[in-house]
Amino acid sequence: MQPHHKIFFSAIGEMTYLTLASTRELFKRPFEWRLIVHQIELGGIDSWSITVLAAGFTGMVLSLQFAIGLEPFGASMYTGKVVSLGIVRELGPVLTALLVGGRVGSGYTAELGSMNVTEQVDAIRSLGADPIRKLVMPRVVAMTLALPLLTCVADIIGCAGGGLITMIEVGVTARFVFEQMVETLMVVDLLHGLSKSIFFGYLIGIIGCWNGLQTYGGTEGVGIATTRTVVYISIAILVSDFALTRIFLGIYG
Amino acid sequence: MAETIISFKNIAKAFGDQQIFEDLNLDVHRGETLTIIGGSGVGKSVCLKLLIGLLQPDAGSIHAFGQAVSERDRRGMLRLRSRIAMLFQGAALFDSMTVEENIKYPLVEHNWGTPGEMDRRVVEVLEMVDMPGIQKLKPAELSGGMKKRVGLARSIAIKPEVILYDEPTTGLDPINVRRINGLILSLQERLGVTSIVVTHDMDTVFTITDRLAMIYQKRVAFVGTPDEAKTQELKYLREFIKGGKGTLNEDL
Numbered sequence: 407m408q409p410h411h412k413i414f415f416s417a418i419g420e421m422t423y424l425t426l427a428s429t430r431e432l433f434k435r436p437f438e439w440r441l442i443v444h445q446i447e448l449g450g451i452d453s454w455s456i457t458v459l460a461a462g463f464t465g466m467v468l469s470l471q472f473a474i475g476l477e478p479f480g481a482s483m484y485t486g487k488v489v490s491l492g493i494v495r496e497l498g499p500v501l502t503a504l505l506v507g508g509r510v511g512s513g514y515t516a517e518l519g520s521m522n523v524t525e526q527v528d529a530i531r532s533l534g535a536d537p538i539r540k541l542v543m544p545r546v547v548a549m550t551l552a553l554p555l556l557t558c559v560a561d562i563i564g565c566a567g568g569g570l571i572t573m574i575e576v577g578v579t580a581r582f583v584f585e586q587m588v589e590t591l592m593v594v595d596l597l598h599g600l601s602k603s604i605f606f607g608y609l610i611g612i613i614g615c616w617n618g619l620q621t622y623g624g625t626e627g628v629g630i631a632t633t634r635t636v637v638y639i640s641i642a643i644l645v646s647d648f649a650l651t652r653i654f655l656g657i658y659g
Numbered sequence: 660m661a662e663t664i665i666s667f668k669n670i671a672k673a674f675g676d677q678q679i680f681e682d683l684n685l686d687v688h689r690g691e692t693l694t695i696i697g698g699s700g701v702g703k704s705v706c707l708k709l710l711i712g713l714l715q716p717d718a719g720s721i722h723a724f725g726q727a728v729s730e731r732d733r734r735g736m737l738r739l740r741s742r743i744a745m746l747f748q749g750a751a752l753f754d755s756m757t758v759e760e761n762i763k764y765p766l767v768e769h770n771w772g773t774p775g776e777m778d779r780r781v782v783e784v785l786e787m788v789d790m791p792g793i794q795k796l797k798p799a800e801l802s803g804g805m806k807k808r809v810g811l812a813r814s815i816a817i818k819p820e821v822i823l824y825d826e827p828t829t830g831l832d833p834i835n836v837r838r839i840n841g842l843i844l845s846l847q848e849r850l851g852v853t854s855i856v857v858t859h860d861m862d863t864v865f866t867i868t869d870r871l872a873m874i875y876q877k878r879v880a881f882v883g884t885p886d887e888a889k890t891q892e893l894k895y896l897r898e899f900i901k902g903g904k905g906t907l908n909e910d911l
């Protein structure tokens with residue numbers, strides 16, 4: 407067994423290679439738009455229900471908490487403001503990434519992992535094609551595009567859920583909540599959140615695919631790799647979220 | 660003396676600290692059927708994969724059609740893989756695609772021709788493996804033996820000169836074993852291909868083989884005709900041949 411830091415750095419190296427190779431394939435003719443669209447359908451569109459559910463309830467529960475938390479300061483009426491900021495800048499992108507990452511990223515590992523252990527990846531190469539072009543690039547591109555879109559949906563639903571509970575708990579009108587949110591939210595808040603989710607989408611795609619192509623040891627190996635992917639993706643999202651937030655605060659303010 | 664089209668020279672290969680080959684040498688002649696035998700995990704599959712560049716040796720070189728495999732660029736490698744096809748152990752059909760799409764895969768990658776020509780080629784190769792009319796089925800609907808035959812159809816679609824078979828009969832019932840052996844022989848006769856067959860099955864060895872190579876202790880420990888193999892005094896070879904389930908065991 408190799409020491410942990412060596413495994414870590416060789417993993418980073420392999421993912422960097424996959425990223426560069428995928429980028430090169432992306433710009434090669436003919437453009438594999440069918441594979442990409444197919445992956446967006448599978449990973450993106452099928453994830454919208456879980457996104458809506460998570461965002462809606464997160465917005466609602468945040469409102470419950472803030473309505474009470476802001477009470478002592480006589481500021482409960484601003485609950486909508488606080489919640490919408492929290493959702494758009496932080497919780498929308500991160501929660502969506504964690505949920506979609508767990509679902510889609512582990513799916514990528516399971517699929518590519520079983521293709522690997524049944525020699526289908528070797529078969530792709532032996533038949534004259536490139537697995538990075540056929541398998542990795544479409545998935546990474548699909549997630550990088552789909553996650554920001556899903557995050558937009560999450561932002562809207564989260565704010566709507568938060569607004570609804572603010573109305574009920576604090577007793578303000580829908581119009582008031584809506585105006586508060588519009589007044590609070592700036593384009594930079596949206597940019598801040600979406601920039602992060604583009605990066606999270608890329609992480610989900612690349613970690614899911616990389617770990618799939620790493621898989622050895624038959625179907626048992628596929629199970630182990632799949633579980634591991636969920637952990638890797640979650641850690642990568644949480645850690646990079648902190649780093650990215652720091653960076654984007656510098657850029658967007 | 661037959662023309663040598665493939666040669667492994669002083670090959671060494673390791674995965675981590677697991678040494679698979681130390682000094683492996685092997686020549687393959689045009690038009691012959693060479694079988695490779697050896698215990699489980701000795702690197703028979705690795706040997707085939709080295710030949711078509713799916714794996715790289717740590718030392719030594721492999722020449723195919725007069726050029727080192729490692730010296731081929733992307734296009735050269737594509738060309739090599741159109742001349743040497745491989746039938747993988749579990750057939751390695753793409754689960755998400757129909758039989759037809761599977762067989763068209765190499766045709767598309769190698770720019771075979773018009774869609775009509777590809778359709779005709781699919782019909783042709785499915786007839787060659789005795790499975791006409793199954794274009795629209797998915798691999799999940801096929802039995803193990805049928806998968807192997809479709810895998811074979813996919814491998815021969817682009818008219819390779821050399822076919823590598825990785826345990827083509829392992830796990831099949833006797834009828835399918837005979838059918839696959841028959842197919843290997845008939846492809847040999849009809850298309851004049853060179854075949855390299857990895858197998859555990861002594862029946863296969865003695866019905867289709869021109870020459871036999873045994874991998875033992877990280878190298879090729881024996882190469883010769885089946886008749887030569889029978890008269891060899893090498894203990895590991897005798898044991899391997901006896902251990903096989905072949906019907907020819909009696910006369911050894």
Ligand SMILES: Nc1ncnc2c1ncn2[C@@H]1O[C@H](COP(=O)(O)OP(=O)(O)O)[C@@H](O)[C@H]1O
Pocket residue numbers: 622674679697698699700701702703704705706
């Ligand atoms: N891509 C790989 N990475 C690591 N180890 C491998 C790889 N491919 C094969 N091996 C190992 O090399 C050894 C030989 O494998 P293989 O050629 O499949 O054996 P067999 O002779 O049964 O076909 C096995 O121990 C296997 O675990």
Ligand SMILES: [Mg+2]
Pocket residue numbers: 703704705748825
């Ligand atoms: Mg094998």
